[in-house]
Amino acid sequence: MSRQGTRLDQKKVNSELFTLTYGALVSQLMKDYENVDEVNKQLERMGYNIGIRLIEDFLARTGTGRCYDFRDTAEKIQSAFRLYLGISPQIMNWSSSGDEFSLQFDSNPLTEFVELPDHCLNLKYCNVLTGVLKGALEMVQMDIASCFVQDHLKGDPCTELRVKFIKRLEDAIPAGED
Amino acid sequence: MPAVPIADDCLFEFIHAELVNYVASSSKGDHDVSTLEYLGFCCGYRIIERLTKDWPRFKDELDTLKFMCTDFWSSIFKKQIDNLRTNHAGVYVLLDNNFRLISKMSSGNQYLEVAPRYVTFTCGLLRGALANLGIHCVVTSEIKTLPACAFHLEVRRS
Numbered sequence: 001m002s003r004q005g006t007r008l009d010q011k012k013v014n015s016e017l018f019t020l021t022y023g024a025l026v027s028q029l030m031k032d033y034e035n036v037d038e039v040n041k042q043l044e045r046m047g048y049n050i051g052i053r054l055i056e057d058f059l060a061r062t063g064t065g066r067c068y069d070f071r072d073t074a075e076k077i078q079s080a081f082r083l084y085l086g087i088s089p090q091i092m093n094w095s096s097s098g099d100e101f102s103l104q105f106d107s108n109p110l111t112e113f114v115e116l117p118d119h120c121l122n123l124k125y126c127n128v129l130t131g132v133l134k135g136a137l138e139m140v141q142m143d144i145a146s147c148f149v150q151d152h153l154k155g156d157p158c159t160e161l162r163v164k165f166i167k168r169l170e171d172a173i174p175a176g177e178d
Numbered sequence: 179m180p181a182v183p184i185a186d187d188c189l190f191e192f193i194h195a196e197l198v199n200y201v202a203s204s205s206k207g208d209h210d211v212s213t214l215e216y217l218g219f220c221c222g223y224r225i226i227e228r229l230t231k232d233w234p235r236f237k238d239e240l241d242t243l244k245f246m247c248t249d250f251w252s253s254i255f256k257k258q259i260d261n262l263r264t265n266h267a268g269v270y271v272l273l274d275n276n277f278r279l280i281s282k283m284s285s286g287n288q289y290l291e292v293a294p295r296y297v298t299f300t301c302g303l304l305r306g307a308l309a310n311l312g313i314h315c316v317v318t319s320e321i322k323t324l325p326a327c328a329f330h331l332e333v334r335r336s
Binding site: 013025049084 | 190196204249
């Protein structure tokens with residue numbers, strides 16, 4: 001039934017479908033909201049929802065244990081990017097206190113085939129990633145904040161995501177237990 | 179590191195779920211799934227152009243449909259369409275007995291009411307892909323029991 005010769009590359013198809021679906025989502029959000037900041041917020045919220053599920057998949061797949069420090073976390077985030085998006089962002093620009101670092105992306109599958117029109121310079125196209133990181137790390141008792149400080153789509157030489165450790169979340173003791 | 183970036187399979191599932199969630203929560207009416215269908219259409223229209231650029235020309239409509247059921251379907255949904263039926267007059271029924279986007283929901287009638295919104299995107303995907311291949315059609319879906327789903331294609335000839 002199927003032909004000989006050329007075959008579709010499954011990984012590539014999936015990656016492109018993901019990119020295009022995300023693109024469709026962003027353009028729909030741009031249509032629905034007049035305010036670009038609102039779009040950024042929505043994207044982050046969706047990322048958060050994805051992140052809290054993705055961490056389960058990540059832990060099940062890699063079998064990694066707890067992180068000993070934030071540097072360890074950074075390396076695991078890097079390996080997650082390799083696993084899910086096939087990219088290895090560089091970890092750099094550690095703050096002296098060791099609670100802040102940058103992820104630098106040379107290429108980003110999310111922004112393949114993407115060009116930002118002039119009127120949405122405030123749009124953080126990849127803002128879903130900040131949400132994913134926040135959601136995923138919250139599930140392993142870590143409160144972080146992250147934001148894009150450089151963006152390839154806006155003419156910067158690279159894309160840089162700044163991640164800041166805020167605090168360790170403590171498990172609340174269930175009521176009625178000592 | 180592979181030359182082509184990989185997006186792991188589950189990412190598409192997650193983003194699709196968020197998409198459905200977003201459209202469902204923002205639409206006023208209960209049955210407003212046309213946005214989802216439209217988004218699927220856009221994706222399908224774009225992706226098929228890239229997939230088939232190194233592909234030999236399709237012989238006819240049936241050949242195109244076969245391609246959709248085998249190679250296209252298996253590269254996106256990890257399995258082929260289980261059954262393709264046609265009346266040779268422009269109506270096709272594509273049956274997937276274990277459709278990936280609803281396979282984890284239930285195997286029975288639970289969640290039958292919400293299941294359609296999880297296949298609407300795929301209807302659009304099919305319609306968009308075929309539209310770019312020169313076949314204009316209307317795609318509807320039918321779910322009798324989860325996780326099986328039938329896609330009805332009705333080709334518009336002008």
